[in-house]
Amino acid sequence: MRRFHRMLLPSAAAAFLLASACLYVSDPGDAADDPEGRLTAQDSVTPNSTASDSTDVPADTTQLPPDTPVGALRVVPLLEPDPWAWIPQNDSTLGCPAHEHRGYGLSLSFRWGTPDSVPAPAAYHLYVKLETALYPLIDIWLPDTAYAQIACNAFVIDRNLSGWYWTVEAFDSSAVLVAESEVRRFGFEPCRLASGKPCSAPATEGPRRKPSSTGSR
Numbered sequence: 001m002r003r004f005h006r007m008l009l010p011s012a013a014a015a016f017l018l019a020s021a022c023l024y025v026s027d028p029g030d031a032a033d034d035p036e037g038r039l040t041a042q043d044s045v046t047p048n049s050t051a052s053d054s055t056d057v058p059a060d061t062t063q064l065p066p067d068t069p070v071g072a073l074r075v076v077p078l079l080e081p082d083p084w085a086w087i088p089q090n091d092s093t094l095g096c097p098a099h100e101h102r103g104y105g106l107s108l109s110f111r112w113g114t115p116d117s118v119p120a121p122a123a124y125h126l127y128v129k130l131e132t133a134l135y136p137l138i139d140i141w142l143p144d145t146a147y148a149q150i151a152c153n154a155f156v157i158d159r160n161l162s163g164w165y166w167t168v169e170a171f172d173s174s175a176v177l178v179a180e181s182e183v184r185r186f187g188f189e190p191c192r193l194a195s196g197k198p199c200s201a202p203a204t205e206g207p208r209r210k211p212s213s214t215g216s217r
Contacts, residue, residue, distance in 0.1 A: 074115040074179035076124070076168045081110070081186050089155050089191035090199060096152035103191055103199045105152040108138075112145050112168045115179035121170035131163040138166075155191040155199040162187040 081087065090103030098104055110128070114120060126147055128138035140147070164186050170179040191199035 073177065074118050074170075076115050076170050076179045076181040077113040078166075078168065078181050078184050079111040079113055081184075083184055083186075085186045087186065087188045089189055090193065094150050094152065096150065099153040101193075101200050101202055102153040102155055103193055105150065105154050106156070106188070106191075107148065107150045109148040110138075110146065110166060110168075112181060114145060115170055118170075118178045119172065121178060122173040123171045125169040125171070126166070127168075128164070128166040130160055131165065132160075137164075156188040158190055158198060160188075161190060164188070 087106060087108065089106045091106060092098070092104050094105055094107055096105040108128075110126060112124070122143070124142045124145065126138055126140055126142060127136055129136040138147070138149075165183050166186065167183050168181040169177055172178050193199060
């Protein structure tokens, strides 16, 4: 799947930018403040990472087959998560504070390998999106082959548990695309509180988010 971007390569003098991420949460009472049902969280780029503000996305992502093969380019092997993996929610092991309605939060981790038969890429472009969403959840440039984010007290509502995909593109030091990955699917497990009730974001409460992110090779 090919996209066109403004390329930002990592360098020693590059400023570390922040990319915004939307975790899809909703409650009937939220409609006035967030009619599209998105809870905006801050997605921090790791200290060795540089993010871009690429805006051009596929015109129609709903028609993508489950695993889209790449063409003549080299392949970026995707390592984690596995195909059709289900990401747990309300995870008490994250070190996040408990929230009576939203739960503890969730963690996202993506890892990929270096493509064969090409020099080590200068930058990777990680793209994570819900098919039916207008904007991606993650759309950043990285010099490394891993990205992880912890989003405390955030959750994905039941109607958006499936239909997620992620891809990685590799670029050389001249900003030339040298490799790309398959389009890999994943989803989220339902977010349920200890009482068995679904996680929610009541309109009477203010947003209570403490997202953090880490990146490692």
